[in-house]
Amino acid sequence: MSLKYAVLAALLEGEASGYxxxxxFDVSLANFWPATPQQLYRELERLAQDGLIEARVVQQERRPNKRMFTLTGAGREDLRAFAAAPPRRPTAVRDELLIKVQAMDGVDAEVTRAQIEERMTWSRAKLARYERVRERLLDGRSEEEYLAGxxxxxxxxxxxxxxxxxxxxVRWCRRALALLERRAALTRQG
Known part of the structure; x- marks a missing residue:
C-alpha cells in the first residue's frame, strides 16, 4: 500500500491543510502508517495532479497563504474500492529493537535493558496520548453511545x-526485562 490511501483516509475527516x-497522522495514523511532513506534502501534490483531491488557497494576513485539501468524488471512489479489496498480504513486523534484542548476546545486557526501557517509555507515552484522543472522540459519551451515534x-x-x-x-517490555533480570540472577548464582 502506498501513502496515497492513508492520506485519502485522513481527508475523510474533512478539509485540512498539509499541517x-x-x-x-501524528495522532491517529502514525501507529500503523507513519509519514514525515515532507512525504505528506509530496503525496498531496500527486493526489491533486491525479484529481483525487482538490486544493484551494486560503489568504492569510500575517502568515503565508495556506492550501486546504478535500477529497474529490474520484478520490472517494478510489478509497472506497481500496477499502473493499482484501489486503494483499499479512502485516509484517519490522522493528529495529527486535533485531538488536535478537543480536544482544555478546553485548552488555544493560545496553539492551536500557533500549527496552526506552521502548516501554515511548509506548506508555503513546498510550497516554491515545487515551486523550479516545476521551476527545467519546466526548463524555460511553462507548455504546459513541457507537450508536x-x-x-x-x-x-x-x-x-x-x-x-x-x-x-508494554507487556512485552515488562516480560523481557523480567527475563533479563532472571537470567542475570541465575548467572550471578552460577
Missing amino acids: ELSKI SDRIGPYLTLMGGIGFEEEN
Missing part, C-alpha cells in the same frame, strides 16, 4: 488497534 494532516467508526477502531499495539509493547 493539519501532519497532526492527524457516530457517523464514522473507522477512526475509533484504528485507535483501539493502536492502543492494543502499545499495550502489547
